[in-house]
Amino acid sequence: MTNQVAIKAHTQPGDELICSDSAHIFIYEGGGIASNSGVQARCLPGDEGGRITAAQVESAINPDDIHLPRSTLVCLENTTNKPGGAIYSLKSMQAIFKVARANGLQCHLDGARLFNAMVASGHTFPSEPSSDSSHQPIANGHVAEENEQGCSYGPLEVGACFDSISICLSKGLGCPVGSLLLGTHDFIARARRIRKAMGGGMRQAGFLAAAGLFALKYNVNRLACDHARAKQLGAALASLDRSRFITKIKPFTTNIVVFELGEDFDGQAMKEALAARGILVSSFGKRLMRFVTHLDVTDYQIADATQALREVQQDMMSR
Template sequence: MSTTVVDLRSDTVSQPTAEMRARMAEAVVGDDVYGEDPTVTELETRTAAIFGKEAGLFVPSGTMGNLLAVMVHCHRRGAEAIVGDLSHIFLYEQGGASHLAGVQLATIRNQPDGTFSLQELRHKIRNYKDCHEPITSLVVVENTHNICGGKVIPLAYLDELAALVREPGVGTTRIALHMDGARVFNAAAALGVSVERITRDFDSVSVCLSKGLSAPVGSVLVGSEDFIAEAHRLRKALGGGMRQAGILAAAGLVALEQVVPLLGKDHERTKRIAEGVDKLRSPNIVVDIPSVQSNILLLQIKQPKLAADEFAKRLAIIEPEEIAAGVTDKQGAGIVLKASARDWEFMRLVLYHQVDDEQVELAIKKLTYVIKQYDARWP
């Protein structure tokens, strides 16, 4: 049986574009550990300028970018960083802040919109100089927020957060702000503003090139010259020093030039899938249309007998009845839809540069068939 695959597990499965591959092949390179790779330097400089920061640092991953930010901002032992309880840095980076940086992460409950209570934050900040307590040194915000469904953090909230941590008497030392901006360009596309505006009051930002921006590898950490100088030093300790990395940086430059302007299309296609599911009016699988803000779609599972991973496994197989029912592509091939599922009450779909209109229609066709199967079982 022939099949066609629509892979919506994550935007990390995006592929380098033809232009990226060409530029990678022709990239001028040098030894970046010596600071001699001109393509890496160009990527770092251009990214910093886009964010309105003084300097940038190319790193292998967003996890390393976030860890370096924690290490620089929380530079003394006994420091504490405050993060959302559904943040990537807390859930999915192996507790690196603790076991590699020696920094305690204190969590605040994330709201459905990706924010956390600023009143609770005020109470979490250590204001008493006491040898028994860690020192609040950093607050981290994720934007867009992955586990909250690609939520875009409102500008007014970011402004209020910055004002709070800059208030005289808040904290026993200056509190830095870091943005895990793995998908911050998606936030900018959704809001219709620049990433510089979004990150204006943040001391540092880590932005991923290898998710929706389609580059094969890497993130860029941006901040002040002093911050980046220290991050550069610590990057070596973490094994992040790369040699002729301009081959990778070249793809990042193409991402900034050619893919960033197209992110709005990913959002439109994500909304189209959401609307396709919503119109089914299923009692078992539900979509909250107003909450679909970027390239991430959460399908909420209301049926207690249906687990998210079971739903995902069903979408990835083809039953003979599907072919007979016309759940195929134009050539008659069955549809395999790959989705992301863990021990969640939802299943996640993520769109990216290579997901075109045809694949969106195939995804809707497959979802419609499978959801109707569930609705017949659990009306």
């Protein structure tokens, strides 16, 4: 709901927003851009990681012409979802924000996995050790890698690039439910009214907020462990047959591993075969598959998943 509330708060019916053609707000939010806000989307082709550039954004901004919708909002996604958990560099976000500002557009970030992006960029958050050992990093010696520009970034740097940011607490951070929408005082005042009208009001929300506070305090730096385990899964996939069975593994830097099966194999059959071995995988269509690591996934389970992949490959290729 945070993304949809933000879009409605930033726009008027008949406006146009600019986003990647793989953006979650465009593909996976039930047509909410149109049905909630009366806004249309100008979708730009992203790179292999689903990222768009400042040059693309600038070329997509409509001139002031009564025949054209008003370009009013740029929406980015960091990390990306469907394209495989890629992160934007700070330089790219700054450049897009500069173009948007120069043309009078607002910028919104779908930061459902923003903390994954910041940790992957090399940023370290201050935290207090948890008394519960299950919340401690247990991957072997993983150190967050810098992004391709070699520039880490944290909340202050990201916040300077956007007018609003949505953050999910129930993905890598491990909360049972919950998201945050960040913005100026006036923006949040508008957003609260919109949230209420959309049915998003809640009573006794403090119980859920307590889980969010715990996650923000203890579960951020440990995201590097999820990234390390995703790399182990990627390595396991890379060790399988690459000519027929696994034909493509998308580049990944965070906790999402997206891969494609060969044309002779069916994703649903693979899902069922892995599920029978206690391993869950999601799919995008018939052959595109996705693994996601999180704080409930252990090193032992990664080993189990690796063995399960080998067994499933053997079974499916022998048919």
